[in-house]
Amino acid sequence: MKKTSIFILSFLAVAMTAKAQIVTEDDGFGQKQRVENRKKTTTHVEVKGKHYNYELSVGPRVGAGVSTMSEGDDLKIYDGSGISFGGGLAANIRFGGKDSRNRPLDGQGLFGIGVELNYKQHAVKTLADDDLTLGYFEVPIMLQFYPCYNTKHLKNLYIEVGPTIAGTMSSSPDMLSYDYMEYKTGDFKGFDIKATVGLGYRFNKNSANDGFYANARYYLGTSELAGNFPAKVSSLEISIGYLFKCIGTKKK
Secondary structure, X not given: OHHHHHHHHHHHHHHHHHHEEEEEEEOOOOEEEEEEEOOOOOOOOOOOOEOOOEEEEXXXXXXXXXXXXXXXXXXXOEEEOEEEEEEEEEEEEEEXXXXXXXXXXXXXXXXXXXXXXXXXXXXXXXXXXXXXXXXXXXXXXXXXXXXXXXXXXXXXXEEEEEEEEEEEEEEEOOEEEXXXXXXXXXXXXXXXXXXXXXXXXXXOOOOOOOEEEEEEEEEEOOOXXXXXXXXXXXXXXXEEEEXXXXXXXXXX
Protein backbone atom coordinates (compact mmCIF):
# COMPACT_ATOMS: atom_id res chain seq x y z
CA MET A 1 0.00 0.00 0.00
CA LYS A 2 2.85 2.28 0.95
CA LYS A 3 4.63 1.55 -2.37
CA THR A 4 1.42 2.27 -4.31
CA SER A 5 1.04 5.67 -2.62
CA ILE A 6 4.63 6.61 -3.39
CA PHE A 7 4.13 5.65 -7.10
CA ILE A 8 0.97 7.75 -7.40
CA LEU A 9 2.61 10.77 -5.79
CA SER A 10 5.64 10.46 -8.07
CA PHE A 11 3.41 10.27 -11.18
CA LEU A 12 1.48 13.38 -10.15
CA ALA A 13 4.71 15.30 -9.50
CA VAL A 14 6.08 14.44 -12.95
CA ALA A 15 2.81 15.42 -14.66
CA MET A 16 2.68 18.79 -12.89
CA THR A 17 6.33 19.48 -13.73
CA ALA A 18 5.68 18.72 -17.43
CA LYS A 19 2.79 21.19 -17.49
CA ALA A 20 4.45 24.05 -15.64
CA GLN A 21 7.54 25.06 -13.75
CA ILE A 22 7.23 26.57 -10.24
CA VAL A 23 9.77 29.36 -9.74
CA THR A 24 10.24 30.79 -6.27
CA GLU A 25 11.31 34.40 -5.91
CA ASP A 26 11.98 36.50 -2.83
CA ASP A 27 10.65 40.04 -3.08
CA GLY A 28 11.89 41.14 0.39
CA PHE A 29 8.51 40.79 2.04
CA GLY A 30 8.04 37.14 1.67
CA GLN A 31 8.01 34.57 -1.00
CA LYS A 32 5.80 34.45 -4.07
CA GLN A 33 5.47 31.95 -6.82
CA ARG A 34 5.56 32.53 -10.56
CA VAL A 35 4.29 29.92 -12.98
CA GLU A 36 6.02 29.75 -16.35
CA ASN A 37 4.23 27.80 -18.98
CA ARG A 38 6.31 25.80 -21.40
CA LYS A 39 6.81 27.38 -24.78
CA LYS A 40 4.93 25.95 -27.68
CA THR A 41 6.94 25.10 -30.79
CA THR A 42 5.42 26.22 -34.12
CA THR A 43 6.69 24.90 -37.44
CA HIS A 44 6.49 27.35 -40.38
CA VAL A 45 6.17 25.87 -43.84
CA GLU A 46 7.34 28.19 -46.65
CA VAL A 47 5.16 28.02 -49.74
CA LYS A 48 7.16 28.87 -52.83
CA GLY A 49 5.53 31.00 -55.53
CA LYS A 50 5.45 30.12 -59.19
CA HIS A 51 8.04 31.95 -61.27
CA TYR A 52 7.99 32.81 -64.97
CA ASN A 53 10.81 33.74 -67.32
CA TYR A 54 8.67 36.24 -69.26
CA GLU A 55 5.80 38.68 -68.93
CA LEU A 56 3.23 39.93 -71.45
CA SER A 57 1.66 43.38 -71.12
CA VAL A 58 -0.76 45.33 -73.32
CA GLY A 59 -2.14 48.83 -73.17
CA PRO A 60 -2.85 52.15 -74.92
CA ARG A 61 -0.32 54.77 -75.91
CA VAL A 62 -0.29 58.34 -77.29
CA GLY A 63 2.53 60.38 -78.74
CA ALA A 64 3.44 63.70 -80.32
CA GLY A 65 6.49 65.21 -81.96
CA VAL A 66 7.83 66.80 -85.12
CA SER A 67 7.95 65.55 -88.71
CA THR A 68 10.54 66.38 -91.36
CA MET A 69 10.80 65.64 -95.08
CA SER A 70 13.92 65.01 -97.14
CA GLU A 71 13.74 65.70 -100.87
CA GLY A 72 15.38 64.36 -104.00
CA ASP A 73 17.17 66.54 -106.52
CA ASP A 74 14.02 66.93 -108.66
CA LEU A 75 11.88 68.26 -105.78
CA LYS A 76 12.37 71.55 -103.96
CA ILE A 77 9.15 72.16 -102.11
CA TYR A 78 9.92 71.42 -98.44
CA ASP A 79 9.95 74.46 -96.15
CA GLY A 80 10.24 73.14 -92.59
CA SER A 81 9.11 70.65 -89.98
CA GLY A 82 5.57 70.29 -88.68
CA ILE A 83 3.65 68.66 -85.87
CA SER A 84 2.98 64.93 -85.69
CA PHE A 85 0.68 63.14 -83.27
CA GLY A 86 -1.09 59.83 -82.91
CA GLY A 87 -1.77 56.83 -80.74
CA GLY A 88 -2.67 53.18 -80.69
CA LEU A 89 -2.22 49.91 -78.88
CA ALA A 90 1.05 48.45 -77.59
CA ALA A 91 2.01 44.90 -76.62
CA ASN A 92 5.22 44.15 -74.77
CA ILE A 93 7.00 40.91 -73.88
CA ARG A 94 9.93 41.07 -71.48
CA PHE A 95 12.07 38.05 -70.78
CA GLY A 96 14.00 37.13 -67.65
CA GLY A 97 15.47 33.97 -66.19
CA LYS A 98 17.74 34.41 -63.16
CA ASP A 99 20.17 37.09 -62.03
CA SER A 100 23.82 36.71 -61.02
CA ARG A 101 22.73 35.50 -57.56
CA ASN A 102 20.48 32.82 -59.06
CA ARG A 103 17.31 34.68 -58.04
CA PRO A 104 14.31 34.48 -60.42
CA LEU A 105 13.69 37.70 -62.36
CA ASP A 106 10.02 37.07 -63.28
CA GLY A 107 10.08 38.95 -66.58
CA GLN A 108 12.58 41.59 -65.49
CA GLY A 109 15.58 40.48 -67.54
CA LEU A 110 17.89 41.92 -70.19
CA PHE A 111 15.75 41.57 -73.34
CA GLY A 112 12.23 42.45 -74.45
CA ILE A 113 10.12 42.85 -77.60
CA GLY A 114 7.61 45.63 -78.24
CA VAL A 115 4.99 45.56 -81.00
CA GLU A 116 2.50 48.38 -81.64
CA LEU A 117 -0.35 49.25 -83.97
CA ASN A 118 -0.61 53.03 -84.33
CA TYR A 119 -2.29 55.71 -86.36
CA LYS A 120 -0.17 58.82 -86.82
CA GLN A 121 -0.65 62.10 -88.60
CA HIS A 122 2.36 63.95 -89.99
CA ALA A 123 2.44 67.56 -91.16
CA VAL A 124 5.27 69.34 -92.96
CA LYS A 125 5.54 72.88 -94.25
CA THR A 126 5.85 73.47 -97.99
CA LEU A 127 6.63 76.40 -100.25
CA ALA A 128 3.23 75.99 -101.87
CA ASP A 129 0.06 77.68 -100.64
CA ASP A 130 -0.78 74.74 -98.35
CA ASP A 131 1.14 72.48 -96.01
CA LEU A 132 1.24 68.74 -96.60
CA THR A 133 -0.59 66.49 -94.10
CA LEU A 134 -0.24 62.71 -94.21
CA GLY A 135 -2.13 60.03 -92.30
CA TYR A 136 -0.15 56.84 -91.62
CA PHE A 137 -0.63 53.46 -90.06
CA GLU A 138 2.59 52.40 -88.32
CA VAL A 139 3.60 49.04 -86.85
CA PRO A 140 6.87 49.32 -84.88
CA ILE A 141 8.56 45.97 -84.08
CA MET A 142 11.20 46.84 -81.50
CA LEU A 143 13.91 44.76 -79.87
CA GLN A 144 14.48 46.18 -76.39
CA PHE A 145 17.63 46.04 -74.24
CA TYR A 146 17.57 46.72 -70.48
CA PRO A 147 21.28 47.39 -69.78
CA CYS A 148 20.75 48.11 -66.05
CA TYR A 149 18.29 45.29 -65.35
CA ASN A 150 20.36 44.01 -62.44
CA THR A 151 20.29 47.34 -60.56
CA LYS A 152 17.67 48.71 -58.18
CA HIS A 153 16.75 52.10 -59.66
CA LEU A 154 17.40 51.77 -63.41
CA LYS A 155 16.28 48.19 -64.02
CA ASN A 156 13.37 49.40 -66.22
CA LEU A 157 15.44 51.72 -68.45
CA TYR A 158 15.61 50.36 -72.00
CA ILE A 159 17.12 51.05 -75.41
CA GLU A 160 15.17 49.85 -78.44
CA VAL A 161 15.89 49.38 -82.11
CA GLY A 162 13.95 47.87 -85.00
CA PRO A 163 11.88 48.46 -88.13
CA THR A 164 8.57 50.28 -88.34
CA ILE A 165 6.24 49.15 -91.12
CA ALA A 166 4.28 52.19 -92.32
CA GLY A 167 1.80 53.04 -95.06
CA THR A 168 0.02 56.18 -96.20
CA MET A 169 -3.72 56.10 -95.51
CA SER A 170 -4.64 59.68 -96.42
CA SER A 171 -3.05 62.91 -97.63
CA SER A 172 -4.15 66.49 -98.07
CA PRO A 173 -4.47 68.77 -99.92
CA ASP A 174 -5.26 67.00 -103.15
CA MET A 175 -2.91 69.24 -105.12
CA LEU A 176 0.23 71.22 -104.35
CA SER A 177 1.28 73.95 -106.80
CA TYR A 178 4.70 75.55 -106.75
CA ASP A 179 7.07 77.09 -109.29
CA TYR A 180 4.80 76.34 -112.24
CA MET A 181 4.56 72.70 -111.16
CA GLU A 182 1.51 70.86 -109.83
CA TYR A 183 1.77 67.74 -107.67
CA LYS A 184 -1.27 65.54 -107.15
CA THR A 185 -0.74 64.61 -103.51
CA GLY A 186 -4.24 63.36 -102.71
CA ASP A 187 -3.43 59.97 -104.24
CA PHE A 188 -0.35 59.19 -102.15
CA LYS A 189 -0.39 55.51 -101.18
CA GLY A 190 3.21 55.12 -100.15
CA PHE A 191 4.67 52.16 -98.25
CA ASP A 192 7.69 52.59 -96.02
CA ILE A 193 9.92 50.64 -93.65
CA LYS A 194 11.31 53.17 -91.20
CA ALA A 195 14.54 52.52 -89.30
CA THR A 196 13.66 53.24 -85.66
CA VAL A 197 15.68 53.79 -82.49
CA GLY A 198 14.44 54.82 -79.07
CA LEU A 199 15.02 55.22 -75.34
CA GLY A 200 12.38 54.55 -72.71
CA TYR A 201 11.57 53.88 -69.07
CA ARG A 202 8.87 51.81 -67.39
CA PHE A 203 7.63 53.18 -64.06
CA ASN A 204 6.20 49.95 -62.58
CA LYS A 205 8.15 48.79 -59.51
CA ASN A 206 8.14 45.09 -60.37
CA SER A 207 6.58 42.59 -62.72
CA ALA A 208 3.49 42.15 -60.55
CA ASN A 209 2.35 45.74 -61.10
CA ASP A 210 0.69 47.57 -63.99
CA GLY A 211 2.26 50.90 -64.78
CA PHE A 212 3.03 53.87 -67.00
CA TYR A 213 5.96 54.12 -69.38
CA ALA A 214 7.48 56.88 -71.50
CA ASN A 215 9.85 56.82 -74.45
CA ALA A 216 11.43 58.92 -77.16
CA ARG A 217 11.95 57.60 -80.71
CA TYR A 218 13.35 58.64 -84.02
CA TYR A 219 11.74 57.19 -87.18
CA LEU A 220 13.90 57.47 -90.31
CA GLY A 221 11.94 57.20 -93.55
CA THR A 222 13.60 55.07 -96.23
CA SER A 223 11.02 55.08 -99.08
CA GLU A 224 9.74 57.86 -101.32
CA LEU A 225 6.12 58.91 -101.15
CA ALA A 226 5.64 58.47 -104.89
CA GLY A 227 7.64 58.01 -108.07
CA ASN A 228 7.01 61.60 -109.16
CA PHE A 229 7.30 62.95 -105.59
CA PRO A 230 10.76 61.90 -104.34
CA ALA A 231 10.37 62.80 -100.67
CA LYS A 232 10.88 60.75 -97.50
CA VAL A 233 9.14 61.54 -94.22
CA SER A 234 10.91 61.09 -90.87
CA SER A 235 9.81 62.02 -87.36
CA LEU A 236 10.92 62.46 -83.78
CA GLU A 237 8.32 61.44 -81.20
CA ILE A 238 7.81 61.45 -77.43
CA SER A 239 5.08 59.12 -76.18
CA ILE A 240 3.51 57.86 -72.98
CA GLY A 241 1.45 54.74 -72.36
CA TYR A 242 0.05 52.39 -69.75
CA LEU A 243 0.70 48.65 -69.69
CA PHE A 244 -1.59 46.09 -68.05
CA LYS A 245 0.08 42.83 -67.07
CA CYS A 246 -1.72 39.87 -68.69
CA ILE A 247 0.44 36.72 -68.65
CA GLY A 248 3.64 35.75 -66.96
CA THR A 249 3.51 37.83 -63.79
CA LYS A 250 4.65 36.24 -60.56
CA LYS A 251 1.94 34.30 -58.77
CA LYS A 252 1.93 33.64 -55.05
